Amino acid sequence: MNRLTYFLALLSLLALLVSAFAGYAQDEKVLVIGHAESTDSLDPANGFTGTGHMINHVVYDQLVTFPDEDASQILPRLADSWEISEDGMTYTFTLNPDAVFANGDDVTADDVVFSFNRLKYRDGNPSFLADPIDSLEAIDDDTVAITVVEPRPSFLSEITSAVFSVSNADVVRANGGTDAMDAAETDEAGAYLDSQSAGSGPYMLALWEPQARTELVRNENYWGEQPYFDRVIIINMPEAATQKAALEAGEIDIALDLSSDNVASLVGNESIEIYRGLSNWTHFIIMNTDEEKSGPFANPKVQLAVRYALDYEGYKTLWGGVTPGSNMWVGLFTAFGEDRAFSRDLDKARELLAEAGYAEGLDMNLEYPDFALGGVSFNTNAQKIQADLAEVGINVTLAPGELQVELAKYRSGEHSVGYWLWGPDILDPIDFTSFLPGGKVATERNNWQLEDVPEDIQGLIARARTASDPEERMEVYTALQEFNQQHGPFAPFVVPEQPSAYLANLQGFIFHPHWTLDVTLLSRADM
């Protein structure tokens, strides 16, 4: 024991002697983000995670992009302009002639063809997103034509994704990459792209230590406006509480993944700003339209009664955010927001139940995962649903289960009444077709068949899948959302807020539903 004490004392003494500082250059402007990293790969054609999107959004350029804060329109990025053929099958993009890669090479139409084909044939997690592409053609250095398999009104929204990043074909090829049809077996550029980038964006990947840290450095050759920070460090902190502690200690600039309960204790801290953006999750009740599975809850009148019985204001008090008007995420073009949302009307709910023959009350088995996302607890909401519905005579039995188990049941449409959440796969109104007969959630998961709805609605659903004119889309999606409100088997009840917090001297923080955070918008005020 004595020897140990001596050793420890010696160590501490040594430690007190100061030696050379092994850190970054003092005048470098460094941004540090605490984040629960989800990266699986930083190869744009292979990775498919939130963190990957945040990084590749600024390391690579995409042909087109969204505005800084939402998905309300399509803006130019690598492509200056584009044309869509009459039949909606061919998209022709004209590239910005100034665009260059970080190594100085020109960004050409060939690079676009290579990158998209590589995505398509690489067989990575995001490859299915390129399935709608039939063929690509480099017309000249700055013009590329993309033909789709069938008219696809959401195509421009889809290619804003970092998955459709344009990479330097020469560099990727030189490091084992290929866009050949057998790329799934022969492409070997993954390891290279996990450690360095081959893009034309404002930053370059300097380091990725999986599950520990990612570092980006400014691309001095960037063809657009230079960002403020020289270096961006993303530190993996899986626990929100850890992020919060590190932010309070001033060691990180941004705590990206906080939840409502963490944020509460930061209120009043003058050196910290709280950002309450809208999450892109819609929480909803889903009632199986197969009577064998859900009994009375297959009845549209009972489904409507459930929608009238929920205490919408109560969920907002719990989690912040807004009440959605439909299952289309409220940030999308044509989506019903709070002005078109349901309000609680208990009399109306009781009346509907009586009309359906359940004046004496009925039983519901509510199946949901024992799970929390962004601090929003399924258990808490389920208990509130139980209390809300009890007021109209629906006696709810809570049936929580392990996430993966419940998910399997839900995906195969085996549940009776479920409680789930949904984040848009595509930031386009077309995503809502999942909740219409023939769509993924409505039919595969809830047995709601096309023949169950009137013919005019069937016609509207078909138009929703092909219409690209904004006015027509507005008309079609409005009608369909109204139909679901009155006759659908879903009860969406809250889109909770997604809080983040950052040091008060940071400026330009905006949460984006697709890439989470665009670090090029950030700067630091002089204190």
Next chain:
Amino acid sequence: MNFFQYFIRRALLVAPLLLGITVMAFLIANLIPADPTIANLPPNALNDEDTIAAFRKKWGLDKPLHEQYLTYLGNLLQGDLGTSIKTRKPVGEDISRRLPATIELATLGIIFGIALGVGLGLVSAIWKDSLADYAARIIAFIGISFPVFLLALIFLTVFYAQMRIAAGPGRLDIIMRPPPTVTGMFTIDALLAGDLKTFKNAFDHLVLPASTLALYISAIISRITRSSLLEVLNQDYMRTARAKGLRERYVIGFHGLRNSLIPVVTVIGLSYGNLLVGSILIESIFAYPGIGFYMFRASTSQDFPAIMGVSLLFAFIYVGVNFVVDILYFFLDPRIRVA
């Protein structure tokens, strides 16, 4: 029985134990009613049959369970632990990169833990039923009954975020760069490079997580030390030692503590299991990129090859430590030599 016979007999028990562990770990990892495709593929990729089929084929999930196990065992015997689904790197490589960090943390944790545990145990036993005894027992009680992740969070919030007297998450301050890699243990590598600033920083970052681990394992060590020492203190030879006129310090230190050590050593061996389990939660909260952190991530994403790899490593360490404990008995307890 001589030492050699004893050693061989103990060593022979280890091999079937490890084989049994591979079977158990494999079954547990595979029989949970969860689908790794759901955990590892993004939700919208799950509509695509081809993507799912390709995923199952790539990771061998399309084969029957016994075949998967035999393939795994075959590869294992050649030193191949497979490839992690999540990091897409060989599990052996992932483990060897993260293991030094955990060794560094666990070593300091066990040193702190033994010092605290034996110390508290001594205090409790010598001043039995005094205020000091109660205080020591309360500390032990907290250590054993508090969830370790909660303890870690409290330490982090109080000493790092609020009081700012301890270093926070990670292995180094964020703006510091790691020392040149020799052993992978930052404290040792920094010393080898003669970089005292980095050494201090790395050491500072170990203090909070190691203290949490220490408190967690010290509880049981202190309880055993206390009861074992109390038993020894009532022995005739203790009274004889005192009657001989030996100083109290010598009576307790030499005659008392040494004779009460056997159960304590056993418990330290067993505590190593707690230490490894504790590291899974503690490393996650301290964002400390070691094996525990890796295991946490692997478990939540059903990354079977990684889960298997770490389970085997943990089992191997646990069996190894307890093997050493068995060998230590031979020296501590003369009766084993006779038996």
